[in-house]
Amino acid sequence: MTSINEQPIPAARPVIGEEEIEAAVRVLRSGRVVQGPEVAAFEEGFSELVDGRHCVAVNSGTSALHLLLLALGIGPGDEVIVPSFSFAASANAVRLVGADVVFADIEPGSFGLDPAAVEAAITPRTAAIMPVHLYGHPAAMDKLMPIAGKHKLAVVEDACQAHAAALGGTPVGAFGSGGTFSFYPTKNMHSLEGGMVTTADAELARTLRLLRNQGMEQRYANEIVGANMRMTDVAAAVGRVQLAKLDGWTEKRRANAAYLDAHITTPAVVTPPVADGARHVYHQYTIRVRGDRDAAMAALTEAGVGNAVYYPTPIHRLKPYWEPDQKAGRTWDLPETERAAAEVVSLPVHPSLAESELERIANAVNTLGAKL
Numbered sequence: 001m002t003s004i005n006e007q008p009i010p011a012a013r014p015v016i017g018e019e020e021i022e023a024a025v026r027v028l029r030s031g032r033v034v035q036g037p038e039v040a041a042f043e044e045g046f047s048e049l050v051d052g053r054h055c056v057a058v059n060s061g062t063s064a065l066h067l068l069l070l071a072l073g074i075g076p077g078d079e080v081i082v083p084s085f086s087f088a089a090s091a092n093a094v095r096l097v098g099a100d101v102v103f104a105d106i107e108p109g110s111f112g113l114d115p116a117a118v119e120a121a122i123t124p125r126t127a128a129i130m131p132v133h134l135y136g137h138p139a140a141m142d143k144l145m146p147i148a149g150k151h152k153l154a155v156v157e158d159a160c161q162a163h164a165a166a167l168g169g170t171p172v173g174a175f176g177s178g179g180t181f182s183f184y185p186t187k188n189m190h191s192l193e194g195g196m197v198t199t200a201d202a203e204l205a206r207t208l209r210l211l212r213n214q215g216m217e218q219r220y221a222n223e224i225v226g227a228n229m230r231m232t233d234v235a236a237a238v239g240r241v242q243l244a245k246l247d248g249w250t251e252k253r254r255a256n257a258a259y260l261d262a263h264i265t266t267p268a269v270v271t272p273p274v275a276d277g278a279r280h281v282y283h284q285y286t287i288r289v290r291g292d293r294d295a296a297m298a299a300l301t302e303a304g305v306g307n308a309v310y311y312p313t314p315i316h317r318l319k320p321y322w323e324p325d326q327k328a329g330r331t332w333d334l335p336e337t338e339r340a341a342a343e344v345v346s347l348p349v350h351p352s353l354a355e356s357e358l359e360r361i362a363n364a365v366n367t368l369g370a371k372l
């Protein structure tokens with residue numbers, strides 16, 4: 001039980017500090033709250049995270065995915081291979097452009113797309129693969145990129161949870177045709193709401209900029225049909241403050257994860273695996289529970305340790321996907337996805353944890369064995 005002196009440890013602790021507030025106020029006072037200089041400066045700064053790729057800021061991670069799929073010309077008649085073990089936004093973006101979602105299973109280790117399952121899911125209609133770097137761990141890009149190359153498929157990286165993660169030294173968002181990031185408040189860095197598309201392709205970057213802004217480069221000289229997915233300068237200013245702190249926060253997340261790896265010793269849970277060559281940035285520190293997960297979560301909550309399941313329902317079981325599949329008599333064989341959804345629990349790993357809090361988290365997990 002939590003003692004009187006011990007506050008519950010929240011699962012996430014978004015930072016809105018004085019610097020973020022000052023940056024937002026500075027932009028508000030400047031009057032240039034949209035289409036001003038902050039967005040371009042944020043894009044330029046973020047580019048360093050993705051090996052100098054072009055960066056196009058938008059108003060959310062979902063918009064980033066949506067915009068990238070539009071810019072790649074993916075739409076009705078196309079299929080996109082997506083993991084079902086992700087946030088619904090990954091698949092929603094595909095459906096929003098009118099393409100069909102094809103679910104492929106995940107690897108048990110990385111929680112990312114299983115390359116063999118992806119290859120088996122390719123049809124003549126496949127236009128793209130969408131690896132999701134779930135929890136901040138890179139998907140198996142070393143195996144997925146050659147498959148995409150062989151079948152001439154676009155690769156849309158969903159790096160919404162994985163700022164500064166890397167595989168074999170290459171940052172996520174720099175592998176595929178394009179990468180997408182989210183700056184939602186609970187992410188490793190935020191801009192209140194916001195997103196970023198990254199790409200090495202200058203022509204694609206131009207299309208992304210046009211689509212973001214009603215198809216215009218010059219005002220009222222619309223070249224194509226576009227939307228308004230622009231990031232505000234207030235959001236960009238907050239994002240710039242957070243970007244400057246990301247390195248330090250990432251190191252703290254990784255150190256927190258190393259502490260938990262070393263101190264969680266009960267066989268009742270499995271600590272997060274890390275693939276060879278992967279730089280995990282621990283957006284989430286996600287364990288698997290061997291036993292009754294509900295009992296484990298209740299015991300953690302009782303001990304004042306915040307915990308949550310991302311995601312209890314795989315996307316293919318959510319109504320907008322399940323119902324049409326049922327009607328069409330379509331089923332998906334996703335045993336690792338189902339297993340992960342039933343076993344995972346995420347523990348606090350955010351950078352503001354004190355050592356005493358890490359100790360409490362590890363102790364609470366270690367005493368689970370007796371309770372499951």
Ligand SMILES: Cc1ncc(COP(=O)(O)O)c(C=O)c1O
Binds near residue numbers: 062063132194
């Ligand atoms: C894997 C994944 N994809 C996409 C998104 C969408 O990002 P946003 O909430 O900024 O629209 C999120 C964010 O929650 C995410 O976790």
